[in-house]
Amino acid sequence: MSWIDWAVFVAFLVWVVIDGLKRTRDTKSLEDYYAGGRRIPWWAAGLSIMATQASAITVIGTTGKGHEGGMAFLQTYIGLPVAMVLLCIFIVPLLRERPILTAYEYLEHRFGPFARTIASVVFLVSRCAALGIVIYAPAVVLSATTGLSRDETIVILGAVTTGYVLFGGVSAVVWTDVKQMLVIVAGLVIVLVALLMRLFEDLSLQEMLLAAGAADKLNAIRTSPASLDLLPSAGESFWTDEYNVLSGLFGGTFLMLAYFGCDQSQAQRLLTSSDANQSRKALLLSGFAKLPMQILVLFIGVLLWLFHTVDGGALRYDTAAFDGVEPAAAQALEAQFEVAESERRQRLLEFVAAPDDSGAFDAYRASVLAVDTVRAAADELVGDDDVNFIFPHFVLNELPVVIVGLIFAAIFAAAMSSADSVLNSLSAASVVDLYVRWIRPSARDSEALVAGRISTLLWGGFATASALWLAGDGAIIEQVNKIGSFFYGTLLGSFVLALLCRRAGETAACVGMLGGMATVLAVHWSVRVQFLWYNLIGCVAVVAIGWLVATIRPRDAGEPAGQR
Amino acid sequence: MRADADGLSPRVYALVILVAALFVGVLYWFTATYNHPLDRP
Numbered sequence: 001m002s003w004i005d006w007a008v009f010v011a012f013l014v015w016v017v018i019d020g021l022k023r024t025r026d027t028k029s030l031e032d033y034y035a036g037g038r039r040i041p042w043w044a045a046g047l048s049i050m051a052t053q054a055s056a057i058t059v060i061g062t063t064g065k066g067h068e069g070g071m072a073f074l075q076t077y078i079g080l081p082v083a084m085v086l087l088c089i090f091i092v093p094l095l096r097e098r099p100i101l102t103a104y105e106y107l108e109h110r111f112g113p114f115a116r117t118i119a120s121v122v123f124l125v126s127r128c129a130a131l132g133i134v135i136y137a138p139a140v141v142l143s144a145t146t147g148l149s150r151d152e153t154i155v156i157l158g159a160v161t162t163g164y165v166l167f168g169g170v171s172a173v174v175w176t177d178v179k180q181m182l183v184i185v186a187g188l189v190i191v192l193v194a195l196l197m198r199l200f201e202d203l204s205l206q207e208m209l210l211a212a213g214a215a216d217k218l219n220a221i222r223t224s225p226a227s228l229d230l231l232p233s234a235g236e237s238f239w240t241d242e243y244n245v246l247s248g249l250f251g252g253t254f255l256m257l258a259y260f261g262c263d264q265s266q267a268q269r270l271l272t273s274s275d276a277n278q279s280r281k282a283l284l285l286s287g288f289a290k291l292p293m294q295i296l297v298l299f300i301g302v303l304l305w306l307f308h309t310v311d312g313g314a315l316r317y318d319t320a321a322f323d324g325v326e327p328a329a330a331q332a333l334e335a336q337f338e339v340a341e342s343e344r345r346q347r348l349l350e351f352v353a354a355p356d357d358s359g360a361f362d363a364y365r366a367s368v369l370a371v372d373t374v375r376a377a378a379d380e381l382v383g384d385d386d387v388n389f390i391f392p393h394f395v396l397n398e399l400p401v402v403i404v405g406l407i408f409a410a411i412f413a414a415a416m417s418s419a420d421s422v423l424n425s426l427s428a429a430s431v432v433d434l435y436v437r438w439i440r441p442s443a444r445d446s447e448a449l450v451a452g453r454i455s456t457l458l459w460g461g462f463a464t465a466s467a468l469w470l471a472g473d474g475a476i477i478e479q480v481n482k483i484g485s486f487f488y489g490t491l492l493g494s495f496v497l498a499l500l501c502r503r504a505g506e507t508a509a510c511v512g513m514l515g516g517m518a519t520v521l522a523v524h525w526s527v528r529v530q531f532l533w534y535n536l537i538g539c540v541a542v543v544a545i546g547w548l549v550a551t552i553r554p555r556d557a558g559e560p561a562g563q564r
Numbered sequence: 565m566r567a568d569a570d571g572l573s574p575r576v577y578a579l580v581i582l583v584a585a586l587f588v589g590v591l592y593w594f595t596a597t598y599n600h601p602l603d604r605p
Contacts, residue, residue, distance in 0.1 A: 070599075074591070081584035085577045093571070213598030220591040220599075245588075280572050284580060291587060365602055 001146055001396070001404055008405030009412070013160060016179060016416065020164025020172035030448045033169035034101045034428045040174050040272040046285030048421070049260070049269050050293070051177035053286075054184055056138030056415035057388065059297065064387030066301015067308075070217035072243035076532065077294050079253030083260065084287030086253075088280040090499055091261040096276035101432045102425075103267040110498045112506030113437065118513050119494055120433035122487050123264050124426060131422050131459070132466030135161075137388070138415040139467065144318060145392040146408065154467045157412070161419045162460025165427075166453055170272055173420045180413035187410030188296055191391075194399055195303040202310050207352040208303070214351060214361060215368045217302045220295075221245055232527040239529045251532030258488035258535045260286075262495055265425040304394055309348055313341065315375065318389040321382045333378050340370040419463065427455040486524060489535035490516040493542025504546050505555030512546025519545075 001009070027033050040048075065073050094106050104123070108116035139153040146153070164172045199208060212218050226241040241247060260266045260283065270279040308314075315337040316322065322330040344367040351357075351364035379385045395407045431452045436443055443451070493516050497504050504512070519541035520534050529537070 078588055081580050085580055088572065088577065209598050214600050216600060216602035218595060218599040219601065221588065221595045222601075223592070277572060284572075284576070288580070288583075291584070365600070369602065 001408065002401045004401045005405030005408065008402055009409050012183065012406075012409035013156075013412070016176050016413070017160055017164050019179065020168045020176045023164075023168030023171040023175060026171055027167070027169045028449075029445050030101065030432070030452060031099070032171070033449055033452050034268065034271075034424070034432065035099075036169070036171045036174060036272040038099070038272060038274050040171070040269075042273050042278040042281040043285060044174050044178050045269045045273050045279070045282035046289075047181045048174040048177035048417075049266055049282060049286040050289055051181040051184070051414075051417035052266060052269075052421040053259075053290070053418075054181070054293070054414050055134060055418035056141075056411050059184060059188070059411055059414045060138070060141055060388050060391045062294070062297045063301040063304060063391040064389070066217075066298035067305045067390045068301075068385075068387055069219075070212075070215075070302060071220040071295070071298045072222065074220050074291075074294055074298055075222065075243045075245055075248035076252050076255070077291055078245060078248035079250070080256050080290055081287050082249075083253045083256035084283045086257060087261045087283055091257075091495060092270060092276050092279050092283070094495065094498070095267060095270055096279060100271065102428050103262055103264055103271075104429065104433055107494055107498070107509065108437075111494075111504070111509040115494065115506050115509040115513070116433060116437070118510055119262075119491055120264075120429045122491060122513070122517070124429050126487055127263075127265060127422055127426055128459070128462065128466075131419065131426070131463040132470050134419045134422060135415065135463055136467040136470040138411060141388050141392055142408070142411065144320065144389065145396055151468060154464060157415055157419065158460060158464030158467065161416045162423060162457065162464070165420050165423045166456045166460065169452070169456075170268060170424050173424050174269065174272065176420065177417045180417040183406070183413045184410045184417075185293070187407045188293075188300060190403055191395065191399070191407065192296065192300055192303070194403075195300065195307055195394075198398070199303060199307055199310065202349075203306070203352060208306055210355050211309070211348050211352055211364075212302050212306055214364055215305075217305060232523070232529055234528055237528070239527075239533055242530045242532070247530060247532050251530070251536055254489060254492065254535040254539055255532055258492035258539070262491035263425075263488060264429050265421045268421070268425050268428060301390075304390060307394070307398075309341075309344055312345070314393070315378050316382065316389075317386045317393040321378075321384075321386060325381055329381055330378075333374060333381065337371070337374045337378075340367065340374050343367045344371050423456055423459050423463065426459045427452055430455050430459075486520045486531070486534040487517055487538060489520065489538025490542055492535065493539040493546070496539060497543050497546040500543060501547050501550050503554040504550040505553075507553055508546040508550040508555070511549045512542040515545035516542035 026037065029037075031037060062073065094110075095103055098106070098109060100106055102120065104116045104119040107119050135154055135157050139150055139157060142148065143150040143153045148156075164176060203211065209218065222244045225238050225244045225246060227236050227238055229237040231237060232239050269282060273279050273282060315334055344364075347360070347364040347367040351360045354360050392411070395404055399407065431448060435451055435455070436448050440447070440451075490513050494509055494513050497509060497512055501508070516538045520538045523529055523537055524534070
């Protein structure tokens with residue numbers, strides 16, 4: 001990057017930190033620190049919810065997914081509007097019936113303290129493992145493209161994010177997220193315009209769509225699953241097909257219900273506005289805006305693929321990929337790629353000149369497969385794919401100065417906007433649900449606020465340390481993160497049980513949650529099921545087991561029942 | 565649309581679902597018009 005790009009990048013970081021630190025003056029109590037004093041407007045909370053979900057890997061990894069697999073990933077989000085409406089109707093009233101600071105506090109009012117503690121610990125374990133990855137994954141890409149070392153990138157990301165969350169709390173999170181979201185969208189729109197301008201030199205819009213569609217890149221909706229075998233097994237079945245409209249609508253809806261309604265890193269924003277309707281509007285805003293944004297990100301990936309097809313791409317987009325690989329093998333693949341890529345460009349131009357010619361259509365598709373085969377062989381040789389490097393490669397090599405700085409600021413913004421929410425929510429769960437609930441119930445508000453800031457600092461240090469550890473050999477963290485993400489359905493199940501089963505008391509809730517987690521693990525270890533379905537399985541298992549236990553041992557008359 | 569303390573109007577939710585369904589319909593048409601499945605390696 002040039003010094004001008006670095007200046008843009010550093011100016012953005014300074015702007016974010018100063019803005020975050022300014023929020024310190026509004027943070028005088030625990031309610032200010034974790035709920036923004038319930039003064040956050042709905043549109044800011046909605047943009048913050050979107051920014052949290054738009055991690056750096058969403059920007060660079062999803063464009064890469066679009067480049068490689070087309071728009072199929074979009075189907076994961078089809079259930080999002082349905083999930084948002086269900087959350088508005090059923091979950092928001094539960095979260096806003098009392099002035100609570102974590103979503104899991106509701107579970108204590110409805111079931112009892114142990115149900116709350118189990119849910120909070122499940123959240124803490126699953127999220128703390130993910131925290132390192134939220135910082136580590138973009139650091140790998142940013143360090144490979146900016147010239148900073150990986151460790152330096154991790155420390156800068158960790159320190160800047162921890163700094164503004166430490167002082168400003170959730171207000172700093174929300175208001176920096178709003179700015180970060182604007183920078184992310186601006187960055188994406190600039191890349192879209194730049195790509196279209198370059199492509200219009202060779203192709204019309206209709207030709208672009210024909211060429212991308214013939215290469216199976218415009219696969220936004222697939223109505224028929226790859227397999228209709230409904231019996232889960234160790235092989236292919238209906239449950240292993242990742243992207244189709246049914247998995248998106250059912251599996252995706254449960255994923256979004258669990259993530260937006262029961263994950264404290266998202267649900268916390270629902271507690272920051274003045275009333276339940278403000279929370280509902282925030283959810284609907286993020287639900288509405290997410291689908292178009294996801295289309296934009298994936299479509300940029302498809303246009304990147306077209307650009308590389310027409311203007312020439314690379315066998316690998318991470319330039320250091322072949323370090324340590326036998327040079328002869330790499331050179332042989334490079335030679336194969338050069339021939340296959342030149343053929344693909346020629347066939348594409350022939351096809352768009354005569355789109356009704358079935359011979360040109362077949363030849364073009366065969367040439368697309370030939371390039372994909374060589375790239376797949378390169379992935380096998382290196383032992384990893386280069387999906388996360390495709391977008392930064394284009395930005396660095398094709399965009400002008402200043403814009404490069406802005407785009408890298410956008411990638412950094414995306415990383416911070418996810419890490420900051422997780423930091424603040426981990427601090428909220430550990431201080432409100434564990435420290436104040438079990439260790440210091442008599443703590444004054446000022447003392448709890450100090451504990452909140454200390455825990456933010458500790459979680460920030462943990463996040464940075466675990467990201468640095470991942471840079472070494474952190475396979476354990478990756479495994480914990482993978483397994484931890486299976487349990488969101490369990491959290492959702494506890495809320496659904498609260499809604500559906502009046503007889504369920506604390507025993508039913510606790511046994512249900514533990515049984516739900518055991519069920520998900522048993523399914524994971526015995527049959528092949530796509531991750532989308534774990535949320536549905538976990539939720540249904542909690543409700544079924546909880547219902548059964550409640551039938552045998554109904555809630556005592558003295559146990560809490562909540563207001564609903 | 566009317567919003568009150570007990571929740572947003574059901575018409576708001578109906579509108580959200582309707583717009584989302586239209587959106588998916590357009591995506592389906594777009595896919596059916598332009599896309600041709602391909603078995604990748």
